[in-house]
Amino acid sequence: MQLDDLSLFDRITERRATGSLKWARYENRDILPMWVADMDFPSPAPILDAIRHRLDHGVLGYSVATPDVSEAVLKYLLEQHSVRADASWLTWLPGMVPALALCAAISGDSGDSGDAVMTCTPVYPPFLKAHRDAGRELITVPLAIDDSGRHTFDFDAMEHAVTPRTRLLILCSPHNPVGRVWSRSELEGIAAFCERHDLLLCSDEIHCDLLLEPDAAPHTTALRLPDALHRRLIVLMAASKTYNVAGLGLAFAIIPDASLRRRFQAAKNTFVAETNPLSFAATAAAYNHCEPWRLALTRYLRGNRDRLAAFLAERCPLVRMPHIEATYLAWLDVRSLGLEHPAAHFEAHGLALNNGADFGAPGFVRLNFGCPRLTLEEGLSRFATALP
Numbered sequence: 001m002q003l004d005d006l007s008l009f010d011r012i013t014e015r016r017a018t019g020s021l022k023w024a025r026y027e028n029r030d031i032l033p034m035w036v037a038d039m040d041f042p043s044p045a046p047i048l049d050a051i052r053h054r055l056d057h058g059v060l061g062y063s064v065a066t067p068d069v070s071e072a073v074l075k076y077l078l079e080q081h082s083v084r085a086d087a088s089w090l091t092w093l094p095g096m097v098p099a100l101a102l103c104a105a106i107s108g109d110s111g112d113s114g115d116a117v118m119t120c121t122p123v124y125p126p127f128l129k130a131h132r133d134a135g136r137e138l139i140t141v142p143l144a145i146d147d148s149g150r151h152t153f154d155f156d157a158m159e160h161a162v163t164p165r166t167r168l169l170i171l172c173s174p175h176n177p178v179g180r181v182w183s184r185s186e187l188e189g190i191a192a193f194c195e196r197h198d199l200l201l202c203s204d205e206i207h208c209d210l211l212l213e214p215d216a217a218p219h220t221t222a223l224r225l226p227d228a229l230h231r232r233l234i235v236l237m238a239a240s241k242t243y244n245v246a247g248l249g250l251a252f253a254i255i256p257d258a259s260l261r262r263r264f265q266a267a268k269n270t271f272v273a274e275t276n277p278l279s280f281a282a283t284a285a286a287y288n289h290c291e292p293w294r295l296a297l298t299r300y301l302r303g304n305r306d307r308l309a310a311f312l313a314e315r316c317p318l319v320r321m322p323h324i325e326a327t328y329l330a331w332l333d334v335r336s337l338g339l340e341h342p343a344a345h346f347e348a349h350g351l352a353l354n355n356g357a358d359f360g361a362p363g364f365v366r367l368n369f370g371c372p373r374l375t376l377e378e379g380l381s382r383f384a385t386a387l388p
């Protein structure tokens with residue numbers, strides 16, 4: 001595939017009646033799903049070939065990562081993120097969401113101890129639930145908006161909200177839903193905050209390869225922050241969002257500190273199921289063979305983002321959208337439209353968006369533009385029709 005050939009992403013793949021979470025909810029209704037975060041593109045050919053090859057073996061018993069999968073991840077970490085990791089740092093998981101709960105579970109005293117988990121809102125909804133099973137409190141601190149209209153951390157508010165019982169900060173980096181790629185200095189502020197208050201830092205970096213402006217807004221993994229952070233650091237990554245294989249269920253935690261890793265793995269072995277063999281094959285193929293596809297994808301997504309921004313500026317200037325530096329998710333401030341239930345309103349007009357209230361921000365909706373341009377145009381036309 002040529003890097004300049006983006007027509008691959010223009011093709012429409014019918015997803016109805018395939019058991020797609022995104023499409024099944026509205027199967028028999030004329031509602032276009034632009035909600036849950038997967039893309040309407042087939043995964044790259046090398047991934048599909050690797051899965052077929054693994055399948056041809058025929059035996060699909062309980063699986064562990066073969067050395068080639070770990071090597072693919074270590075090479076990826078070095079080449080894409082300038083991190084020299086050791087294979088022992090990796091812990092495989094059937095998804096990121098269970099890992100968030102594991103971080104909460106190992107981050108303080110057992111039972112209902114009053115220990116707390118902090119995160120910054122708006123944020124991916126499972127961040128707001130990760131504390132529950134571990135019996136933790138939840139402290140949320142709204143992100144601030146700086147003079148240039150960008151979301152950033154409100155360190156004063158975080159200092160104000162943190163308590164002596166706060167044990168864990170869950171960070172979304174890059175951020176879903178506001179689309180920020182945090183700068184190194186913002187992340188250094190987070191690292192210093194965690195040091196000051198003796199917090200574990202869980203950095204969810206699932207969107208770190210979906211950079212729409214890699215030169216202007218490059219991703220800094222928390223693993224590249226000063227080594228002193230390592231003793232309190234759990235980084236979560238996956239090939240799932242970038243290569244659209246979320247349905248296969250595979251993520252990995254990178255934990256440099258051996259004792260923290262042992263605690264995490266002990267909790268994992270108690271609570272979390274094994275990962276599946278096809279997802280290992282897919283992850284190795286993604287990191288070994290799919291970089292040209294990723295580069296083409298992010299160019300295509302950048303085009304979708306720009307089309308969406310132009311549409312809003314022209315057709316509905318009252319709807320505000322922060323500049324999206326990463327992800328295929330747009331965070332729309334529709335408060336000026338005066339809708340009581342914005343997501344339900346758009347749904348009634350044939351467009352399924354995520355409800356901002358689930359992210360801790362009523363009055364907002366999230367739109368998924370990880371789709372062919374024609375599908376996006378259909379969504380925009382429905383959006384325009386829904387405007388009061």
Ligand SMILES: Cc1ncc(COP(=O)(O)O)c(C=O)c1O
Nearest residue numbers: 037095096097124176204206251
């Ligand atoms: C920030 C973030 N973390 C985790 C996930 C889900 O990860 P998984 O499917 O591996 O549980 C998503 C999915 O949208 C996400 O946006």
